[in-house]
Amino acid sequence: MKINRSIEEINEKIKAGKAVVFTAEEIIDVVKEKGLEEASAQVDVVTTGTFGPMCSSGAFLNVGHPTPRIKLNEVSLNSVPAYAGIAAVDLYIGATALPTSDPANLKHPGDFIYGGGHVIEDLVSGKAIRLEASAYGTDCYPLKRIETTIRLSEINEATLYNPRNAYQNYNVAVNLGPKTIYTYMGVLKMNMGNANYSSAGQLSPLFNDPLLKTIGIGTRIFLGGGLGYVAWHGTQHNPSAKRAENDTPVYPGATLALIGDLKQMDSRWLRGLSFLGYGATIQVGMGVPIPILNEEIMRYCSVRDEDLYAPVVDYNRGYPYKEGTELTLVSYADLKSGSININGQAVPTASLSSYAGAREIAGTLKDWIEAGQFTLTAPSAPLPSIEAEIKLNALPQKDPDKREV
Amino acid sequence: MIKQKIVLRYPPHVVEQPTIYHLIKDFDLMVNILRADINPKKEGRLMMELSGSELNYQRAIEWLREQGLHIMGLEQQIIWRSDRCTHCGACTVICPTEALAFNRPEMTVSFDEYKCVVCELCLRACPARAMETLVENSNSK
Incomplete structure (x- = not known):
């Protein structure tokens, strides 16, 4: 390889205001026009982005101590329960938590109008949040009940910690059954009435670094409109997923655990969502800058929707009951055209992830880098990739009372 | 000729009047019901498309108002909140x-x-709930 650039060199150029940055969408034409070698020589950074529903998200809060002190036991924020099984006034509000009074799917399909994701959005937008908590009382923490309000600016810490975000590829959901179904992939009409997908494709961070050669623990990113970091690999991280020739997985692959200070984020990029008949969740905006260290990294970043594939999966029986595999593979170019062909049937497509949002995030990250406000980081440690040979486990339904040898 | 989509809101006391019959018989309008509640x-609430002569249409609208019905344009019923989308x-x-x-390609x-x-x-299909209706009814909740 002729190009060999270090993160330090790139950061020097960023600080001098001389870094050349393109988004993962723009770079496609740059590489097409100039060729891989010349483009690699000229471009320092490629920015990516994605803005999709990401259920495995939530925030750790420290709300401070009242007088007298309290050891929170059962806590709710705007009636949505938070987890308090950690230190006295620490808690975790998860994106899919629902008020105990929510009728859920008793009247199917339920609306799920407000949940943990909405609490996070309201917190970030500066609204007062009603906190109600009970405690059993101890000698050191005597208070047994509190009803008050909190605001993001008034609490000690608010750390967004999302155990699984930024899925590297995802299923395309269809419904082969005879009636409408309500899923985390949206409303799916009977007999393949629609096909819903959820990835930014060519702009998606992990599609642009398929083997995790630049993204690792400690990578600084755009998260929720502010700064964040890659904390770890995400849950269900599956770098062993089958790959195409361009090294991108054709099934859900790698995932990232992300962390960042909620106080500097923007509610525009953390949005509470209500999935009819499924539940509440949050739409997270995140983006990763990829340093063009050499031609190989540039080749990965120049990947196009035409070369990225996703599996079409039936969510009537196939996914919930693990019956059968995918129906076919389709390209993101076809998905984004508005219609795909499945076994001779033209099926209209829709996305759950906002491509317009992904484009804006990649553009914002590009602006930050060009303005010298955002420098790149070398990972503290790599994330497990193919060589880790990770295999995902299923949950066996064992007799819990039977003694295991 | 005029062709207009409108929404009629009936107060409880006029719900049982044969309004559509009069629109056709007295005002010679073509009525295409889109939705009725x-x-x-x-x-x-009745959503429909009316077509006929301009004069008859205006007279019909006047008559409907006299009957105590509220008339709105169909396009005012559903609101797209672009800030939520x-x-x-x-x-x-x-x-x-x-x-x-x-x-596309935007x-x-x-x-x-x-x-x-x-x-x-x-x-209800919009996860961000960016679509709203002004009219209270059993289907919007």
Whole structure:
């Protein structure tokens, strides 16, 4: 390889205001026009982005101590329960938590109008949040009940910690059954009435670094409109997923655990969502800058929707009951055209992830880098990739009372 | 000739009047009912397309008002809150009339209120709940 650039060199150029940055969408034409070698020589950074529903998200809060002190036991924020099984006034509000009074799917399909994701959005937008908590009382923490309000600016810490975000590829959901179904992939009409997908494709961070050669623990990113970091690999991280020739997985692959200070984020990029008949969740905006260290990294970043594939999966029986595999593979170019062909049937497509949002995030990250406000980081440690040979486990339904040898 | 989509809101006391009969018989209008939500002795709502001569249409509207009915344009019924919309596109495969459409290559959602027939399917299919209705009814909740 002729190009060999270090993160330090790139950061020097960023600080001098001389870094050349393109988004993962723009770079496609740059590489097409100039060729891989010349483009690699000229471009320092490629920015990516994605803005999709990401259920495995939530925030750790420290709300401070009242007088007298309290050891929170059962806590709710705007009636949505938070987890308090950690230190006295620490808690975790998860994106899919629902008020105990929510009728859920008793009247199917339920609306799920407000949940943990909405609490996070309201917190970030500066609204007062009603906190109600009970405690059993101890000698050191005597208070047994509190009803008050909190605001993001008034609490000690608010750390967004999302155990699984930024899925590297995802299923395309269809419904082969005879009636409408309500899923985390949206409303799916009977007999393949629609096909819903959820990835930014060519702009998606992990599609642009398929083997995790630049993204690792400690990578600084755009998260929720502010700064964040890659904390770890995400849950269900599956770098062993089958790959195409361009090294991108054709099934859900790698995932990232992300962390960042909620106080500097923007509610525009953390949005509470209500999935009819499924539940509440949050739409997270995140983006990763990829340093063009050499031609190989540039080749990965120049990947196009035409070369990225996703599996079409039936969510009537196939996914919930693990019956059968995918129906076919389709390209993101076809998905984004508005219609795909499945076994001779033209099926209209829709996305759950906002491509317009992904484009804006990649553009914002590009602006930050060009303005010298955002420098790149070398990972503290790599994330497990193919060589880790990770295999995902299923949950066996064992007799819990039977003694295991 | 005029062709207009309108919404009639019936106060409870006029719900049982044969309004449509009069529109056809007395005003020579063609009536195409798009949607009706009529219950005995309760406030009702009727969405329809009226066509006929301009004069007859204006006289009919005047007569409807005299009967105590509220008349609104169909396009005022469903509101797209662009500030809530994240432009994912999930609504565009649910909307039956392409009033909610996905624009390529911009990859953004747009709402054409003149194509909307107020089926209200989008209200709950939108995860960000960016679609709203002004009218209280059993289907919007």
